[in-house]
Amino acid sequence: DAKTTQPPSMDCAEGRAANLPCNHSTISGNEYVYWYRQIHSQGPQYIIHGLKNNETNEMASLIITEDRKSSTLILPHATLRDTAVYYCIVRWNSGNTPLVFGKGTRLSVIA
């Protein structure tokens, strides 16, 4: 699986959009970009994933650059409950392999 690079921490004002970047310059053509988050004292939670195209669901949007070497997770209106560690993961195929987590980005949403 390709390696990812994320900033260790970010702050975001409540109600504003949180944009979390991820670099994955060695991603290969069949690898997907996944995002999970982990709220304190809980297990990780799936947010979104994509291959090439931008994706949106009820939680977030995922923007993948055309060369697929980086991506951005967007939480459009961050709330205090979005404070968590966010993990960007690159995976070989769509679902049946174990997840390889890095250290992630600790997002603090501030009132």
Add this chain to the structure above:
Amino acid sequence: DTGVSQDPRHKITKRGQNVTFRCDPISEHNRLYWYRQTLGQGPEFLTYFQNEAQLEKSRLLSDRFSAERPKGSFSTLEIQRTEQGDSAMYLCASTLGPLSYEQYFGPGTRLTVT
């Protein structure tokens, strides 16, 4: 609540003792994963099952660790002769099958070895 449960939630044990953790996945999920997470790090993969078959084990899973999923439903993770370095959060996750993209995680078991 994701539907994946783990028991116990917390375990304190003395070095050298054996401990066993249990994971109950979502009922129709046939894939079950174990991860370990130490403070400040992301979870690390330990092993996974497809039904009752253990398909992959990480190098992190030393000889003191054993995992089972005897009937393809719940799973147990046993650590023998615990060491202080085993102190961590042990997470279990399940998925419906090979084509499922989302892993559902339980709340974890926090192990402290004194």
